[in-house]
Amino acid sequence: MKIKIHDGTKQTCGCILAGLTLLILSLPVHAEELESAMARGGVLYDKWYKVVDVDAPGTPHGLYPGDKKYAKDAKNNWRCKECHGWDYRGKDGAYSEGKHHSGVVGINGASGKDVKEIAALLSAPPHSYGDKLSAADLNDLALFVSQGQVDMDRYIDRASKAPKGDPAKGAAYFNTICAKCHGKDGLQPKEMPPLGSLMGNPWEVMHKILNGQPAESMPSLRALDHQVAADILAYITTLPKER
Numbered sequence: 024m025k026i027k028i029h030d031g032t033k034q035t036c037g038c039i040l041a042g043l044t045l046l047i048l049s050l051p052v053h054a055e056e057l058e059s060a061m062a063r064g065g066v067l068y069d070k071w072y073k074v075v076d077v078d079a080p081g082t083p084h085g086l087y088p089g090d091k092k093y094a095k096d097a098k099n100n101w102r103c104k105e106c107h108g109w110d111y112r113g114k115d116g117a118y119s120e121g122k123h124h125s126g127v128v129g130i131n132g133a134s135g136k137d138v139k140e141i142a143a144l145l146s147a148p149p150h151s152y153g154d155k156l157s158a159a160d161l162n163d164l165a166l167f168v169s170q171g172q173v174d175m176d177r178y179i180d181r182a183s184k185a186p187k188g189d190p191a192k193g194a195a196y197f198n199t200i201c202a203k204c205h206g207k208d209g210l211q212p213k214e215m216p217p218l219g220s221l222m223g224n225p226w227e228v229m230h231k232i233l234n235g236q237p238a239e240s241m242p243s244l245r246a247l248d249h250q251v252a253a254d255i256l257a258y259i260t261t262l263p264k265e266r
């Protein structure tokens with residue numbers, strides 16, 4: 024009798040073990056989450072030196088054309104966005120004219136390219152970020168370039184700059200996500216221009232909603248349907264432009 028119970032217990036143990044093994048084997052294998060790395064790449068595309076907490080370079084970027092407005096301004100001409108634009112289309116996008124016109128191609132042509140190849144391009148001359156950013160930073164940037172670019176024309180009408188979004192939905196998103204820091208009227212924090220005044224450059228606002236703001240606690244909405252960002256943009260156009 025005792026032996027039988029013993030045997031039975033053993034068998035149950037075996038069953039449980041086998042069951043556990045099966046359960047573990049059949050659990051879905053989660054692919055590595057990449058959106059947060061892409062968002063980090065997105066803020067590095069802006070003032071990367073703030074993100075990694077170093078001083079901005081003291082000498083201008085070698086690829087910046089000497090006859091353009093920011094030629095002597097290393098703080099700005101080392102930012103990816105200064106050459107390639109907030110809409111990722113360089114000379115063919117919003118920077119086709121105006122003071123930020125750099126005459127440089129967009130990064131949209133590199134969308135889908137191999138991440139390692141892009142990181143190598145950024146590290147080596149003439150881009151020359153290799154001694155300024157770590158391998159992990161370059162990887163995040165390259166991931167953003169390869170897989171993180173958003174076709175802004177789907178969400179913003181290029182000619183009128185009008186967001187293709189629903190301001191009523193945007194109001195609910197804004198008041199629950201953004202207002203904590205920016206106030207319901209978009210007039211906070213005080214050091215920043217009113218949010219409503221920034222829509223002359225909707226591509227920059229869209230980029231920042233999707234990726235965040237360098238070295239600030241602002242969230243990134245990249246993992247959500249991008250229409251959420253477009254709806255928020257549409258609502259921001261209704262906010263006060265002055266304090």
Ligand code: HEC
Nearest residue numbers: 084086087100101102103106127128129130132133164168
């Ligand atoms: C000072 C201007 C300048 C800055 C800043 C700059 N680039 Fe470039 N970039 C260029 C020029 C010019 C080219 C085209 C010629 C070349 O490939 O060298 C280019 C090409 C590229 C390409 C290849 C595009 C294609 O169609 O193959 C990618 C990707 C790229 N840059 C990403 C970046 C990223 C990311 C940053 C920021 C870390 C950056 N660039 C900063 C000037 C710049």
Ligand code: HEC
Nearest residue numbers: 200201203204214215216228231232236239240241242255
């Ligand atoms: C946790 C606080 C926080 C939240 C939430 C937040 N932000 Fe921000 N945001 C900031 C801070 C801080 C700054 C930088 C302010 C400065 O430059 O003085 C900023 C900057 C910005 C900028 C750039 C302004 C500029 O002049 O460069 C935009 C655009 C922006 N936020 C929009 C939004 C939107 C839209 C939302 C909601 C989706 C949002 N933020 C949510 C904290 C936040």
